[in-house]
Amino acid sequence: MGDNTSFQDLFKKSVLHLEAFRNISYIDIIIGLIVSFLAGLFIYYVYSKTFRGVVYSYNYNVTFVLMTMITTLIIMTISTNIVLSLGMVGALSIVRYRTAVKDPLDTVYMFWAVSAGIATGAKLYPVTIIGSLAVGLALFWLSRRKVRGQPYLLVIRHNESATEDVRTFLRKMNYQLKSKTVRKDFTELTLEMRLRDDNTAFVNELSALNGVLDVALINYSGDYAQ
Structure with missing residues (x-):
């Protein structure tokens, strides 16, 4: 009599006991959350220092910290068991986010937070640290070059005199x-x-002329100065 174990049973056992799907210790969870929190704070700092929009949103910036930590938890969860990973993918696939992103550069910070969370959840801490430093330095350098040669619209209202x-x-x-x-x-x-x-000092000089009612300087990207 041969073994009654079917191919389907062998497949289930081999998949459910993959070494890649492991148990995570409490120390790994704490270290992962600390690293993701620090990475999120670095993203928060870079965003606050390089922001060039009209209205800075503190709540939007805080989401980068939480997004990094939550992504880390998700990666830790799906790495423990393939059943949980499939269930998590199915659950996340039905979620729809309809928040409008006004600045295309904001999507870079979102992907940065998600990428840092994935690397941290996978215990690739050097990737999180070195990658975050590289992206942060690149954003600092690019933000310093943005103010050169920007297109503006100058709107002047004046009377006949x-x-x-x-x-x-x-x-x-x-x-x-x-x-x-x-x-x-x-x-x-x-x-x-x-x-x-x-x-933009000329705006004040122009508005000081007799007969000039108001002067507005508008940047194409949405920045406004008057």
């Missing part, structure tokens, strides 16, 4: 006229120009 003064002031600037709107009480000009090193 300031027409000649505004024209004289604009002669020393490099710009392209985008639109001119003449109303009964004022004239509105929209000019396109490029600024270097965030030099």
Whole structure:
């Protein structure tokens, strides 16, 4: 009489007892959470220092810390048993996030947090540390270069008495006229120009001219200065 164990039973045993799916000790959990928390704090710090948007969101930045830790927990969970891993994948596949990302660069920080969490959950701590430092340095370097040669729209509203003064002031600037709107009480000009090193002192000088009602400087990326 041969062994009654079927091929299906052998497959189940071989899959469910893979060495890759192991038990994680409490020490591994604590170390993983500490490393992921520190990596998340580093992402939090880099985001706060390199942010160039209009309104900084503290709550959005905090999510990077929590996202790193939660991803670490997920990787730790699915690495213990293949059944849990399949169940986790099925559960996460039905989740839909509809939060609008206003700045495309924010998605980089999301992937950074998820990647750091995956590496930490897999106990690849050097990958988490070295990779986070490399990405952080790259973002710091790129953020310092962003302010050079950025396109802006200059919107000027003035009355008729300031027409000649505004024209004289604009002669020393490099710009392209985008639109001119003449109303009964004022004239509105929209000019396109490029600024270097965030030099916006001319806005105050222009708004101080007699007959100039208001001046607005608008960056194409959404930054606003007045």
